[in-house]
Amino acid sequence: MNYRHIYHAGNIGDVLKHIVLANILKYLQKKDGAYRVLDTHAGIGLYDLTSEEAQKTGEWQQGVGKVLENLGNAPDPVKEVLAPWLETVENLNPGGGVQFYPGSPEIACMLARKQDRLTLTELHPEDFEELKNNYGGDKKVKVIALDAWLALGSFLPPKERRGVVLIDPAFEVEDEFARVADGVIRGWKRWPTGTFAIWYPVKNFSAVRQLIATLDEAGIRNTMKIELSAGKVSKDAPMKASGMLVINPPWTLTKDMNAALPWLCKTLTQGINPSWNVEQVIPE
Numbered sequence: 001m002n003y004r005h006i007y008h009a010g011n012i013g014d015v016l017k018h019i020v021l022a023n024i025l026k027y028l029q030k031k032d033g034a035y036r037v038l039d040t041h042a043g044i045g046l047y048d049l050t051s052e053e054a055q056k057t058g059e060w061q062q063g064v065g066k067v068l069e070n071l072g073n074a075p076d077p078v079k080e081v082l083a084p085w086l087e088t089v090e091n092l093n094p095g096g097g098v099q100f101y102p103g104s105p106e107i108a109c110m111l112a113r114k115q116d117r118l119t120l121t122e123l124h125p126e127d128f129e130e131l132k133n134n135y136g137g138d139k140k141v142k143v144i145a146l147d148a149w150l151a152l153g154s155f156l157p158p159k160e161r162r163g164v165v166l167i168d169p170a171f172e173v174e175d176e177f178a179r180v181a182d183g184v185i186r187g188w189k190r191w192p193t194g195t196f197a198i199w200y201p202v203k204n205f206s207a208v209r210q211l212i213a214t215l216d217e218a219g220i221r222n223t224m225k226i227e228l229s230a231g232k233v234s235k236d237a238p239m240k241a242s243g244m245l246v247i248n249p250p251w252t253l254t255k256d257m258n259a260a261l262p263w264l265c266k267t268l269t270q271g272i273n274p275s276w277n278v279e280q281v282i283p284e
Helices: 014-027 052-059 064-073 076-092 103-110 125-135 147-156 176-190 205-217 254-268
Strands: 036-039 046-048 099-101 117-121 141-144 163-167 195-201 221-229 241-247 275-282
Touching: 014 064, 014 076, 014 103, 014 163, 014 195, 014 221, 014 254, 014 275, 036 103, 046 076, 064 076, 064 254, 076 099, 076 103, 076 254, 103 117, 103 125, 117 147, 125 141, 125 221, 147 163, 147 176, 163 176, 176 195, 176 205, 205 221, 205 241, 205 275, 221 254, 241 275, 254 275
Parallel strands: 036 117, 036 163, 117 141, 163 195
Antiparallel strands: 046 099, 195 241, 221 241, 221 275
């Protein structure tokens, strides 16, 4: 309830999360049928990086800022993978640069076709009011003040049958990984054919391993892990690494991430031991 994403918008975690989300959505659009996006921790959806909060941390400068600064040096295959995400950034900043940064609701909204639908849930009262102001008038979007873990039981399965659930908690409480596991399992049991994209910070390696093991034991299959680190991970230092677990990923996602992550890793490096990883952690 105390977490405000404005302090972290556009950082290295957002870069990874939003590239993955945008490419999942582009894949879903290969079929004409509608899809549903359920964003369980929606935030406000749109962030002003010149605000006092964003300037206080400046995390975006080590994330989206570095990507834009070095994009001209990126190989074409990398640009192709980044394009769906960067399209939304550029649409918000037609004059260049990056004053405004799109959160996951904005990315999903911009990329949605007229038949696609979004459900955005947010529990923080101030963030919910901003989220409602930003998207409450859009007929494609439902904006609901609701706990994320209740949303996974309330809105799945969607009538569209296809779609993605994005889960990216603040990870400020001690048992957050356990709550994620419980919520994902309950959601997957209601919608086993859906794509679930789960973001997490890489600070506690054993917690990540336990999350994967718990999902595996619950019967969840076909799960890939994607991680990007800008440098040596330390529990007491600002976040430099994050990852995503994607259940039922598009078959193209492995190729896309293997193409983009080496360049992103080099570009976003902040210290020693930067790394990236893409692997199937639970087989089909």
